[in-house]
Amino acid sequence: MSVRASKTGNGLYQFQDYLREPDTRTKWQIFKDSLYNPADGTIFGHTKKRWGIVGIFYLLFYSVLAVLCSICMMGLMATIDENRPKWTLDSSLIGTNPGLGFRPISERTEEKSLIYYSSNNATQIKEWVNRLDMFLENYLNKSKLPESGRNQVICDYDRPPAPGKVCAVDINSWGPCSAEQSYGFNNSSPCIFIKLNRIYDWIPEYYNDSSDLPDEMPQDLKDHIKTVDKSKLNTVWVSCRGENPLDRETIGELEYYPRSQGFPGFYYPFVNTPGYLSPVVAVHLKRPMRNIIISVECRAWAKNIIYKSKRGEKAGSVHFELYIVDD
Numbered sequence: 001m002s003v004r005a006s007k008t009g010n011g012l013y014q015f016q017d018y019l020r021e022p023d024t025r026t027k028w029q030i031f032k033d034s035l036y037n038p039a040d041g042t043i044f045g046h047t048k049k050r051w052g053i054v055g056i057f058y059l060l061f062y063s064v065l066a067v068l069c070s071i072c073m074m075g076l077m078a079t080i081d082e083n084r085p086k087w088t089l090d091s092s093l094i095g096t097n098p099g100l101g102f103r104p105i106s107e108r109t110e111e112k113s114l115i116y117y118s119s120n121n122a123t124q125i126k127e128w129v130n131r132l133d134m135f136l137e138n139y140l141n142k143s144k145l146p147e148s149g150r151n152q153v154i155c156d157y158d159r160p161p162a163p164g165k166v167c168a169v170d171i172n173s174w175g176p177c178s179a180e181q182s183y184g185f186n187n188s189s190p191c192i193f194i195k196l197n198r199i200y201d202w203i204p205e206y207y208n209d210s211s212d213l214p215d216e217m218p219q220d221l222k223d224h225i226k227t228v229d230k231s232k233l234n235t236v237w238v239s240c241r242g243e244n245p246l247d248r249e250t251i252g253e254l255e256y257y258p259r260s261q262g263f264p265g266f267y268y269p270f271v272n273t274p275g276y277l278s279p280v281v282a283v284h285l286k287r288p289m290r291n292i293i294i295s296v297e298c299r300a301w302a303k304n305i306i307y308k309s310k311r312g313e314k315a316g317s318v319h320f321e322l323y324i325v326d327d
Contacts, residue, residue: 099315188287
């Protein structure tokens, strides 16, 4: 190819090429040459030398990047304690106000708070029983725990666990809410298990004086506390009731297991000791009305548990619905 320059009328030069060799390659040949061109010795448009320079550059670049990331990760891990969170209580995002949870819980996102089944449908009943079996697996089978739960000990209010030990949960105190009795689901008198969410290092401030109980505490719980031995008053109490007046008429009689009706204080504080199991309270709904949705609210009682119950926001309490139908 040759190039010729000519001056235009406005004093500028324009360049023209002539005798350009036409490209007679087919589209398929152009595509193949873009992959590998034997005439120029190029692969994907670059020579082997060029590819070698690019490869060495990126090898060094990513190697340095990997070293920097490793140094940052090592620095971060050096500040983390596997057994204790860096930020606790008021310094943490969780804060100092534990919430409540309940089981069994539906696997369907849109029905998370609804416990629904037919009293005559053995398959549906089995599904709910299986969900509770899974939740209570570590309680019922200690072999699932670290070291098979050998660091669990029997505790009492005057006998807290020694360092490195955790209090065992007495599964024999659940009465009709046991696995052997299908947690009452087969008799249309289901048991709902309530637990207090864990907060590291949190210590309850107990309502342990029957003469100094809050006005909003249900009367049946006040009466129960008055019957409890004074040595066992350091308990986070639990109460459940229908959320609305109609629900209170249809929920029927409730029983609590263990009979203490709360979470004993010797389980606290939670310090992430291996094998620790949160205490649970089984709420036995003895004869709830069928063919109607019953809204239930359960609440935990301690002086440092702040209670809130607004639409879409719960604190110190938990909400669920029960719907048992007769086909």
